[in-house]
Amino acid sequence: MNPKIYILAVSCFVIGTVELIIGGILDIISNDLGVSVSKAGNLITIYSVFFALSAPILLNMTAKFERKKTYLWTLFAFLLSNVLSAASTNYEMLFVGRIIAAISGSFLVVLSTTMASRMVADEYKGRAIGTIFMGISASLVLGIPIGILVGNAYGWRSVFILIGILTALIMVGVFFLLEKVSPPPVVPLREQLRSLREPKIITTELSSGFMLAGHLTLYAYLTPFLRTTLHMNTTMVTIMYIVFGIAAVAGGGLGGLSSDKFGSKKSILTIITAFLVMMLIIPFSVDWPIYVFTAVIIIWSALSWAISPAQNNFIIQMAPHNSDILLSLNTSASHLGIALGSFVGGMVIEHTSILYNAWFGAIFVLIALLCSIFSITRHTVSQSAQSHQH
Known part of the structure; x- marks a missing residue:
């Protein structure tokens, strides 16, 4: 199997962490921003709504674009969303940061899946997609506990700073390691x-x-x-x-x-x-x-x-x-x-x-x-x- 797929899996690991991390640090965020736990819980709700709706739409809008370039631009948007979340001084800013993270994150997961299946021979397709999903499920095992520990030790904003740094490293990896991937038929x-x-x-x-x-x-x-x-x-x-x-x-x-x-x-x-x-x-x-x-x-x-x-x-x-x-x-x-x-x-x-x-x-x-x-x-x-x- 093409080892370059692992960089897409790492990318999905980071995205999976961002989606669910809020659940682990709900209490810290609600105390810090002075909102109720259920209002802080809406940061998961809004993320999931935008995550659900944006991928099919973005796939259609970018159907003719070369995949690697599309991936890099989307990673850049994801990076910005985490910078915005980390810099949030109030609930509303964090809310907007979550929306941008969801739109870019959902598109990255779908792109990772379609790119991975196009980067390998037919007999490896199942395993390639499985590798991407392992990245997402690994975020449950490692990403969220790490987030809770970092969040409790250094404050919840540090979690988003850490994710921002990881996203920047993934961008470098994708830029240098991945070949161009032509778009699938529309x-x-x-x-x-x-x-x-x-x-x-x-x-x-x-x-x-x-x-x-x-x-x-x-x-x-x-x-x-x-x-x-x-x-x-x-x-x-x-x-x-x-x-x-x-x-x-x-x-x-x-x-x-x-x-x-x-x-x-x-x-x-x-x-x-x-x-x-x-x-x-x-x-x-x-x-x-x-x-x-x-x-x-x-x-x-x-x-x-x-x-x-x-x-x-x-x-x-x-x-x-x-x-x-x-x-x-x-x-x-x-x-x-x-x-x-x-x-x-x-x-x-x-x-x-x-x-x-x-x-x-x-x-x-x-x-x-x-x-x-x-x-x-x-x-x-x-x-x-x-x-x-x-």
Whole structure:
């Protein structure tokens, strides 16, 4: 495999860290800027909304541009967004910084994926894309705990300074190491959206969105949850995030294995059902011994990431000729789910107690399960969605 792909994976690692880091340092930001925890949580919501919507649009606008140059300019915008975030003196500036980071970050992830698959021979494509996604999941394991430690030691702005420096180094690497990459063939937006008329496809995308909405209702506020219910200190919270991250990456691997071995349909239904059970148990588990609570969190985390490979596999089997577009729309649905979950989670904290976030999240997971059951029991996708293969 082409070793130059690793620079794109590192880039995705940094982007993944920026997206979710706010969750780890919510309490510091809300204290420093004098806003409520749920208002600080909106920094995740707004990021996810723009992340979901901008990539498909930017892909169409830049469809004819050479990829390496496009990548460098987008990295530059991402760098500026982190400089702006680090320099923020109030909530509004940070809000704008997050929007620019989301627009450039989402485009970089899609570019990384398409460039990686064009940089290798056919038989390495799966592994190339897998490498990019490892960068994103590694940001969960390493990026967020590092962010919490740096943020607590040197203030939350230092996190964005560090990310800015890393982004600048990636720009240098991309400039000197990557060859030019020609743009892929253009698919008109109208044709991309046509596939969304299929109930089977729509319900699959909705399932991804609602699953993550359920997850983020609690996960976006995991730091205040651990501090409030279990009175954990910063070190313990950081350890929990590392445990969570390792479980998440392992879960991603197991989800892929499971869908190869038992088929994606069985895997999807089993994973979502088990995830629903964990969401219902979590509020009770805070009263149980800490090792039982940790076990619950490990299973919850592993399941939250196990769903992705199974869903992606299902989408590729369902409409192979359209899978690029459907996978990017699936990413959009997922991020809209993250936005919905982090928003609802904030509302729950404002109006009831953080203890109940998991139960409100479970409602979304139940909807995801119903969507998946509908999608899986529908017959195959009609020819119209696959018509342009000829």
